[in-house]
Amino acid sequence: MDSLTLPELVSALTALAMLSIALLRGWSGWLALKHRELDVVSKADQPAQPSATHRIEIADLKERIRKLEAIAAGVDL
Missing domain, CATH: 1.20.5 (Single alpha-helices involved in coiled-coils or other helix-helix interfaces)
Structure with missing residues (x-):
């Protein structure tokens, strides 16, 4: 070897x-x-973080919904 x-x-x-x-x-x-x-x-x-514009739009929609619910309940704002 x-x-x-x-x-x-x-x-x-x-x-x-x-x-x-x-x-x-x-x-x-x-x-x-x-x-x-x-x-x-x-x-x-x-999920992607919403932009500032989207957050503002969502807050605006929530405020509108709150007002509409108050109107439906017969409450004056």
Whole structure:
């Protein structure tokens, strides 16, 4: 059986280390991608905050409803 010399062993170990580092960086990048995808999905699930204009319109509609209910109940404002 052919025995390996010290330079061959060092070369093989260096190649294995380089391959391991490349695979770990790829795995880390893939995990980062999945985290970003989850952040996008979770932000999409949240309802959007209404703008100031929409909040004003909603407040105006609520006030109108309150006045109409008061009129229906026979209360003078």
